[in-house]
Amino acid sequence: MYYEEQQEPVVQEDDKFLQDPIIRQMVVQLRAVDSYGTYDTWSDARVVDPLVLTKERRRAIPVVGDPDETTISRIKAYYNTLAQLLERETGLLAVPVINITHEGFGRALILVGKLVALDKTLRDVHRFGFESLEALVAEANKQLGKAATLVNEHRTVAEL
Amino acid sequence: MYYEEQQEPVVQEDDKFLQDPIIRQMVVQLRAVDSYGTYDTWSDARVVDPLVLTKERRRAIPVVGDPDETTISRIKAYYNTLAQLLERETGLLAVPVINITHEGFGRALILVGKLVALDKTLRDVHRFGFESLEALVAEANKQLGKAATLVNEHRTVAEL
Known part of the structure; x- marks a missing residue:
């Protein structure tokens, strides 16, 4: 059923976004949940590769x-x-809270103190991914920027 | 495995707390999730009865x-x-968000706008219950009071 094994990698070993703080942290987080050690021998490019969904992969x-x-x-x-x-x-x-129903819908929250700094409805969870590492970084930076602004505007609540 | 069938009810039909707005709303909510119509022929007292955990029931x-x-x-x-x-x-x-892991731990949130009005760590989920309807009402009122205070103190965030 799953596609990773047969597919050619999309992310190149020299993709410059592999050095971006967001992708570097993604690699850390993905390796952290890899309880079977599958990623131990993998390069960073290979670890983040499944997050990139080309049209073909998506289909x-x-x-x-x-x-x-x-x-x-x-x-x-x-x-x-x-x-x-x-x-x-x-x-x-900042504490992430993820709720996903069996049908693949859900909600992602990031709580800072009593403030909901990020609140994202998740749809089409099966096809979670980005067109490229660049697109991932752009989206993450946008969400981060909004969340940080909210925290700064309502710091009293974020510090509760 | 489950105990309800054999057990004597604890909540009496004339328990005065059955008239409390909190218990009345609990009955509405419990009946709302009763998709098989099990509760249709049950009295309100019987519907809320399993929420009361005496020491024997708890054990x-x-x-x-x-x-x-x-x-x-x-x-x-x-x-x-x-x-x-x-x-x-x-x-x-006000939007409730409940996260419960397989092991029976979890977190209950109530969000009002961007404000986390209630944040409760759930432990020992298997034994969720109260000593009496009175105890349920007292606990709920305490939590509600705190949440309402928080909303009133940070109304700008609650209105986001």
């Missing part, structure tokens, strides 16, 4: 059935990454 | 294995109730 993913654990662990890694970077930027503890 | 509940769906639906009904009453009190939409 190859069946959306029937529950989203698999690997997909969900990638979504968690992504929001853990945002939380980590938000924490670095604001100096306040 | 009879096994804590191994995943918490069952009925228990989780009761926890959801409880936080839906708090959200409903908080909404009535503050005039703002």
